[in-house]
Amino acid sequence: MAEDSIYNKHLDVFLLWACRETGILEELLDGPVTAPDVAEGAGVTERAATVSLAALAEMGYVEESADGYEATAELDGFRPETDVLERGILPHRIDSLDHYMDLPELMETGEAPEHTEAGLRRYMAAMATIDDTTVRSIVTTAEHAHPRPERVLDVGGGPGKISEEFARRGADVTTLDIPPVVDLLESHHAEAGLDVVAGDARESLPEGFDLVVSARMILSFSPEELGAYFENAFDALEPGGTFMCTERVWDRSEIATNFAVHMLTVSPNGHMYTEAEYREALEAAGFVDTAVREVPDTPFQGIVGHKPD
Ligand SMILES: C[S@@+](CC[C@H](N)C(=O)[O-])C[C@H]1O[C@@H](n2cnc3c(N)ncnc32)[C@H](O)[C@@H]1O
Numbered sequence: 001m002a003e004d005s006i007y008n009k010h011l012d013v014f015l016l017w018a019c020r021e022t023g024i025l026e027e028l029l030d031g032p033v034t035a036p037d038v039a040e041g042a043g044v045t046e047r048a049a050t051v052s053l054a055a056l057a058e059m060g061y062v063e064e065s066a067d068g069y070e071a072t073a074e075l076d077g078f079r080p081e082t083d084v085l086e087r088g089i090l091p092h093r094i095d096s097l098d099h100y101m102d103l104p105e106l107m108e109t110g111e112a113p114e115h116t117e118a119g120l121r122r123y124m125a126a127m128a129t130i131d132d133t134t135v136r137s138i139v140t141t142a143e144h145a146h147p148r149p150e151r152v153l154d155v156g157g158g159p160g161k162i163s164e165e166f167a168r169r170g171a172d173v174t175t176l177d178i179p180p181v182v183d184l185l186e187s188h189h190a191e192a193g194l195d196v197v198a199g200d201a202r203e204s205l206p207e208g209f210d211l212v213v214s215a216r217m218i219l220s221f222s223p224e225e226l227g228a229y230f231e232n233a234f235d236a237l238e239p240g241g242t243f244m245c246t247e248r249v250w251d252r253s254e255i256a257t258n259f260a261v262h263m264l265t266v267s268p269n270g271h272m273y274t275e276a277e278y279r280e281a282l283e284a285a286g287f288v289d290t291a292v293r294e295v296p297d298t299p300f301q302g303i304v305g306h307k308p309d
Contacts, residue, residue, distance in 0.1 A: 012059050015052060017094045024052055025078055032068035077125065084121050085128040085159055085188055092126035095119055099265035112268040120180055127216075128159035134298045138246050139165045141295045141302045142213050146242035149211035153236055155201045155229075156217035159185060160194050166213075167193065174206060201229045205236040212236050215246040215300075219259070220267035223281070230285035230305075237307040243282070249292055249301040250274045278303045 019025040023042040027033050033041070038049040053069050056062045062069040071078075077087035099106075099113045106112060115123065139162060143149070149171050154163040157175035167173045174195045182189075182198040189196045197206055201214070202225045212233045218226055233243045248256040250272040263270040273281075275292040282290040287305025295302050 011055070012061070013090075013093050013097050015055055015059075016061070016090065017097045019052060019056070020078075020094055024049070025075070028056075028062055028069065028071045029075065029079060031062075031070045032065060034068040037068065084184065085125055087122065087125035089126040089129045092122040095122055096262070096265065103265060106264055110268060112264075112266060115180075117180075117184075120184060124159055124181065124185060128161065130161050134295075134300075135161050135165050137295050137298050138162055138213075138215055138300065138302070139169065141246075141293060142166075142211060142242075142244045143169070145244050145291075145293075145302065145304045145306075146211045149209075149242075151209045151211070151238075153205065153209040153212045155205065155212060155214040155233070157194075157196075160189055160192055160196075162213065162215055163194050164192050171211075174209070176201070176205065201232060203228075203232070205232040207236050208238060209236050210238050210241045212241070212243045213245065218245055218247055219263050219272065220270045222269040222271055223273075223277075225269060226271070226273070226281055227284060230281050230287070234285045234287060234305075234307055239307055240309045241307045242304065243287060243307070244302045244304045246295055246300045246302050247273075248299060249278065249303065252292060252294075252301050253299060255299055275301075 016025065019028070022044050024038055024044060027038045027041040035046060035049040035053055038044070038053065039046040042049070053062060057064055057069065061072060061074050063072055076082050077091050102113060149166070152166045152171040152173045154166065154173060154175045157163045157177055158181060160175050163173045163175040174197055175189065176197045176199050178200060179198040182196055199205065201217070202221065205212070218229065221229060237243065248259050250256045251274045256272055260272040278292060279290045282303070282305035285305070286307065288308055290305045293302045293304060
């Protein structure tokens, strides 16, 4: 059996996408249901219902009992009652597939799909699945560039995992994100004890920090937006402060080009930057001793600059 057959690669995402679109998923979440129940409720053929349920069972998304098929915990991320940050990456992955289907149009127009409020929730849930090893490695790499930072600004902090790790290590952390994200995650950030500011990194940043960091944000910026962000990061720092953003650098990361295709479905302005382009942009903003370093055990690089004393 060919490993690279289309039905052997990401079939679960394709199938769950179709189940979400048809309403099969909704039927299952209200289960237990039989194949004829699903066929009737979702308006699909009985053949499609039978085959889909069998495949979902083999994939571990449903299990069969005497009363029919029931969703397993693997589908909890699709339940509206599941906490926003506990929904996992799967619902967002299905959105990504949806957006890939729009690629021909996105390629022609240069636009990107709008984030609906529900889509933003799914995006944040996906971002919250960043693993602890990656979070610790990003924070440790930043601390190598600037040991024991007292005041840290985490730009585009999203669910706040990286902010929380800096806080756990004793820093006074401010997390900044765009207003819809700050509103959506207000109670989560408050529970985590994070000091949160709404803003736009391309416009302005709060000041007075000795370390400014961001992770997985800048690939959505055009070169002009990147330049504006780097200038704002420079202004946000005290003299002697350090800036580090964590990304996939085009000529340093094996998956950068694939990710660039993914970014076509995320942002209208994104750009893949080389190490030289990052360092040039940092230096244009006033940073010195610029460097691009590996973030160990992650697919990321740290792009580092220092503000002179
Ligand atoms: C891929 S998520 C990464 C979240 C977090 N840094 C992490 O690595 O887990 C990118 C984050 O950057 C935020 N973001 C994007 N553009 C931004 C901007 N112009 N200003 C501030 N935040 C922005 C997004 O809302 C999102 O929360």
